[in-house]
Amino acid sequence: MSMLAELVEVVIGVDTHKHTHTAAVLDARTGAVLDRVTVTADPDGYTKLLDLAERRSGLRAWAMEGTGGYGAGLARHLADAGELVVELDRPKRPARRAGAKSDPIDANVPPATPWPAPGWRSPRPGPSGRRCRCG
Structure with a gap:
């Protein structure tokens, strides 16, 4: 089984919310945070995320x-741009209590995670097969 770091050079972890998305650009081999940003959860924000990603070769x-x-709108936007998107399982509730929940931390995806692995899957459509709940 390959590690994600063996397949790509950069991992962009995104913690999605209704109004904003927080992203961390990570060096896949070292896990070092290269950049971090919070954008609006709309097409302008999605474009900013792609622009951020384009700055890394x-x-x-x-x-x-x-x-x-x-994250449905962002996932669709990225897929339309030909980007590789994988979905992560949401952290279990106990791990998120007592300050363990943080957008910047949640965006730091461990590049050493085996690929494919439990907790990683292809993006899924929203309810009734729709790709976005926002219309």
Whole structure:
């Protein structure tokens, strides 16, 4: 089984929310954070994320939660742009209590995670097969 770091050079982890998305650009081999940004969850924000990604050379993958919910619009935008998108399982509730939940931390996807692995999957459509709940 390959590690994600063996397949791409950059991983962009995205923590999705209704109004904003927080992204961390990581060096896939070292896990070092190269850049971090929070954008609006709309086409202008999606374009800003792609512009951020374009500043880094090499193969990249986007790893995000909620591709069937709050991240559906971004997942569709990225797929339309030919980007590789994988969905992460949402962290279990106990791990998120007592300050463990943080957008910047959630966006830091571990590039050493085996690929494919439990917790990684292709983006899924929203309810009724729709790609975005926002219309």
